[in-house]
Structure formats: C-alpha cells, structure tokens
Amino acid sequence: MPSTDASVEQRLRTAALELFAEQGYDATTVEAIAARAGVGRTTFFRTFDSKEAAVFPDHELVLEDVAARLRAAGPGGSRAAVVEAAMLVLSHYLADGEVARTRYRLTRTIPALRQREIAGLHRYQRLFGDFLNGPGADLVGAAPDADARQLRAEVAAAAIVTTHNHVLRRWLRHDLDDPSPVLERALDDVVDAIAVRPAEQRAAVLVVRSRADLDAALPEIRRVLGDP
Amino acid sequence: MPSTDASVEQRLRTAALELFAEQGYDATTVEAIAARAGVGRTTFFRTFDSKEAAVFPDHELVLEDVAARLRAAGPGGSRAAVVEAAMLVLSHYLADGEVARTRYRLTRTIPALRQREIAGLHRYQRLFGDFLNGPGADLVGAAPDADARQLRAEVAAAAIVTTHNHVLRRWLRHDLDDPSPVLERALDDVVDAIAVRPAEQRAAVLVVRSRADLDAALPEIRRVLGDP
DNA sequence: GTTTCTGATGGTACTCAGTTCCACTGACAG
C-alpha cells in the first residue's frame, strides 16, 4: 500500500484531476484513477458515487453549514442571514481555490460534469427558497396569499444564487481579486431590489413647508395617505 | 416491421413512458423499450442520445422558437418579448400536457431524470440572460458598468425562468386550470420588481399648485431634479 | 499469545448503457 500519508479520498481526488488534465475526462477510466491513487477500483466506488463525484466538493457539508446559518436567524434577521449564508458558500469555494479553478475548467468543457454542477447549484436554490418561504423569514414581505409568497421566495432564492454564482465565476476567471466584498455589495443591491417589494413596504414622504403649522396639516395628510 | 403508423420516435417515446410506469426506470432496459416499439436497440440510440432522452421534449426546437421571439424584439419591446417568450415555453408544455405530467411524475422520482431536467431549464436561463445582456435589450436599464449590467441580466433571467417554472409546476400538480393568464400576471409583477430598477428609472413628480405660474417655477424644478 | 470481532480493502463476475462496425434491405434512378 503506497503513500498512506494523505487520506484515500484526497489521493483519489488529486489522481482524478491529474488524469483528467493529462488525458481528458472520457479517456480516463476509473481503474486508472484508482491505480494512480494506489487503491483498488472497488475502493473508488466505495468513496465516490460515480466517476464525476471525484471532481466535486462534498455539497452535503456546505449545505448543512448554510442551513445552520439560516436556522440561526432571529426575527428581522432574515436579510443578514441570507447574505451571510451566501457568503459562506463563497468562502467554501475560496477555501481551496486552486481546486475550484481546476474544476471550473473541467465543468466548462465536459457536458456530464457541467450537468452535475448545475444540478448541484439547484440544491442551494432550493435551500434558500425553503428558508425564505418558511415562517421564520420576513424578507419577502407580506404577500396576498401563500402561493404568491412562495413564488416570491423562489424568485428571491434564484436571484441570490445567481448573484453568488456571478461573482464566483468572475473570481474563477481572475476577473476579481477579492470577491467577498463584491459579493456583499451585490447581494445588498439585489436584495434591495428583489426581495422587498418597494411599492408595498416603502412610503415616500415629501415635506413641503408652508405657513400653516403641522397640527393643522396633519388631518389632511392622514386623508391623503388613506390612514385606516 | 409492425405498426409503422406512428413515427419511430413517437413509438419509442410511448413505449419508454409505458415501461417506466410499469416496471420503474432502472428496471427497464433500452432493449425492452426498443422491443416494445418494434425496432432494434440500434435504432433507439440512433433516435435518442441516451435512455433519458426518450422522456424529454426536444429542447432545441423550443429554444429556437424562444430565440426567434426574442430576436424579433424592437427597441423598447424587450419587456413584451421576454414575457411572450416565457409564455411561449409554457405553451409548448401545454401542447401535450399529458406527457408533460407523466414526465413530471418521473422527474420527481428518478434522480438521473431530475438532474437532466434541471440542466435543461438552465439553458433557457442562459438564453434569456444573453438576450437581456445584449445590445438590443433595454429591460435592465442603464448600469454603472458592463459587469453590473450582466449581473442584472442574469438575475432577471433567473427570476423569469423561476416564475415560469413555478406556474408550470402548479399546473402540473392540478393546482391551476388555466396557467397562461396566471403566468402573464406573475411575469408582469416580477418584471416590475426586478428587471427595472425603480430608483433609477422612475421619477415621481408631485405637483403642488401655487399662485406662481409654471414658467416661473420651471427653472427651480429643473434645478431640484438636477437637470443636466 | 490466541481468539474473535470489526472495518476497510481488493478481486471477480455480472448487468447494462453507449459506441462502432458491418451486413442487409428496400426504394429509386440510370
């Protein structure tokens, strides 16, 4: 048994990435990956569900982290929770950035990997959507009915995940040195525009000074705003 | 050669759906599908890229339709184009609704099909996103820079596709009888809230009658609005 | 020290999706 210094999983991961880079994805057999890692083919499939899985991070782990951060949100804390949860995902990618970039190169090229990548992203969207539609979240505001609320939650989740992916992709392409503050700003903007429905939650108050004093004007203001 | 009444592709499609319903997806071999359709295994793989493909519609066709509608958008017509394009997708699903519902049942159950479904949806998102980021579209408004514009386009595309999927899913679940008007209203709402950035493109004008006439007031109004 | 249990491993054999190649058939034109 050669080189037990790294874990079997790690050895398999690096062997897979190396061979995919050298020979291409299709031309690389699972047997070859296992051989380079110094283990049997059986061990490969005991470690990973499929050949593709050797390329991707353990989404379960990240998803659990994100779910925990969302669960920790108190009343009124939905916005912060969502933003921080998205940045948590980013930080997981940045944690081993070289691997992330290698994976990006592969997923752009190989359809099978691309498909799995997209499906993976969708799980985050589901998670965010379920949270935003849940009773603990107040980001999407009051909706006329339960279905409208769910739609808004799904749209907001899609917007958040899309924003995250956009910023991440820029970093993967070396368009960006420090993506975290960029993501934070972008999420702030997006959440402003999307999650909260401006027409419902904001009221613009325009003050016009006149000779009449406030008390005299108040009843009229009340009438105009349709005070219930 | 038995039953040449329907096209080979159609016979294979129905055979596949029948067998998946009877025996389950994994338990059904391609050979069995081909046999029921009265053709050879070779012909199956000449017709479809994979076993999964027999379940899904020809996305290429729909994508081309949608792309054509988007291309046809004139200046100022981005909003209508996007809404109509999304409704075009819906109408394709409704065209043979029974198959769509059967497929929905399968995609919810079988992971392999689910993954392909999600990947398929992503192609529509790409298409919408590219259009909204293109030079012909004016839905996302003026952005500080090219990257911000692209982000907005991607977010808007995600919102549109998510909305479409939400309404479609409701119809697939028999939550809805006539989904088209529902989708149209929902898209209107979503596009209002998302694509156009209210703070940038809308200016509220409040008119206060005073004794001074308009000409006298105009310079002052110009100054306040920061007329360039 | 010996036994025994346990967990991880490697090997073998199998199924089946997907590919490649070739032979056949029927239609149609010359």
Add this chain to the structure above:
DNA sequence: CTGTCAGTGGAACTGAGTACCATCAGAAAC
C-alpha cells in the same frame, strides 16, 4: 439489371456501476 443511398438490425466491444465474497490489519477480549 445495376448502382447508390438511407434506414435498419445485429454482433462485438468498452467502461461505469453493482453485488458478493475472501482477505487482512488492528483492536478488544480472554
């Protein structure tokens, strides 16, 4: 009648993924 051509079926192959079993190292029990 002959050549061509498109569509088809069959046979053989590769490789992913699964199932089963034998093995072995180490820890625990006696």
